[in-house]
Amino acid sequence: MTGHLVVVHPTAEVLAEATAARLLTRILDVQSVRSPVHVVATGGTVGIRTLAAVAANPVRDAVDWSQVHVWWGDERFLPPGHADRNETQARDALLDALDLLPAENVHAMPAAVGDLDPEGAANLYASELAEHATDGAPVPEFDVTLLGMGPDAHVASLFPGHEALRATGASTVGVHGSPKPPAERVSLTFEAIQASREVWVVAAGAEKAGAVAAALGGAPRDEAPAAGATGTSRTLWLLDAAASSEL
Numbered sequence: 001m002t003g004h005l006v007v008v009h010p011t012a013e014v015l016a017e018a019t020a021a022r023l024l025t026r027i028l029d030v031q032s033v034r035s036p037v038h039v040v041a042t043g044g045t046v047g048i049r050t051l052a053a054v055a056a057n058p059v060r061d062a063v064d065w066s067q068v069h070v071w072w073g074d075e076r077f078l079p080p081g082h083a084d085r086n087e088t089q090a091r092d093a094l095l096d097a098l099d100l101l102p103a104e105n106v107h108a109m110p111a112a113v114g115d116l117d118p119e120g121a122a123n124l125y126a127s128e129l130a131e132h133a134t135d136g137a138p139v140p141e142f143d144v145t146l147l148g149m150g151p152d153a154h155v156a157s158l159f160p161g162h163e164a165l166r167a168t169g170a171s172t173v174g175v176h177g178s179p180k181p182p183a184e185r186v187s188l189t190f191e192a193i194q195a196s197r198e199v200w201v202v203a204a205g206a207e208k209a210g211a212v213a214a215a216l217g218g219a220p221r222d223e224a225p226a227a228g229a230t231g232t233s234r235t236l237w238l239l240d241a242a243a244s245s246e247l
């Protein structure tokens, strides 16, 4: 597929290391020309492993973390601090170790508190995104959006054939009935994801091979949502050998 760069690493471990190094380099490159830098984090195994690899990489000390904003592509709509929240896992893997990253630059999606529902949480997050955007845009121009991908080719919490996938006119959507637990989630929409300068889809494991082949082989985004994960200047597919085995 034109405009997509596919990079294959031998194992999931090397993939996480390489993606972490690439992410740090990307942040440093952007910081040489503009600030702040907007990074969208992902949940999922490879995504969290990548953050842990950033934490362990000494290059992290070269980054001006005071000028980095961290957002999420999606969140599991659970109580604050729940171990399954993408935010909790990202804090444990990396964010809590970054002393120079200001607390207000960490833009977690709202947790399930009181009578807030996924739609309410999505609306709150949309407002926060708009506050940090420029020129009246609904979202910042994300410098890098990291996205894990499921074996069904879902990205963020946009699942095949699910109504949230077709949400338009907003940067965020509340998700009910997610096939991957928990059922309630909050997600960026395709519109928001596609406002990213760079989108990196990161996937490891043989169970992802069919989804990788479908998304890169031109399957419609309704069937293979990852096909709709594109950046305005670059789209990278960062894979391990097993995930690339059907290409």
Ligand SMILES: O=C(O)[C@H](O)[C@@H](O)[C@H](O)[C@H](O)COP(=O)(O)O
Binding pocket: 042, 043, 044, 045, 046, 047, 074, 075, 076, 086, 147, 148, 149, 150, 151, 154, 155, 156, 157, 180
């Ligand atoms: O809430 C989540 O789990 C993520 O948002 C989801 O999109 C994830 O990135 C993929 O499902 C891949 O997850 P794995 O890397 O664990 O397979």
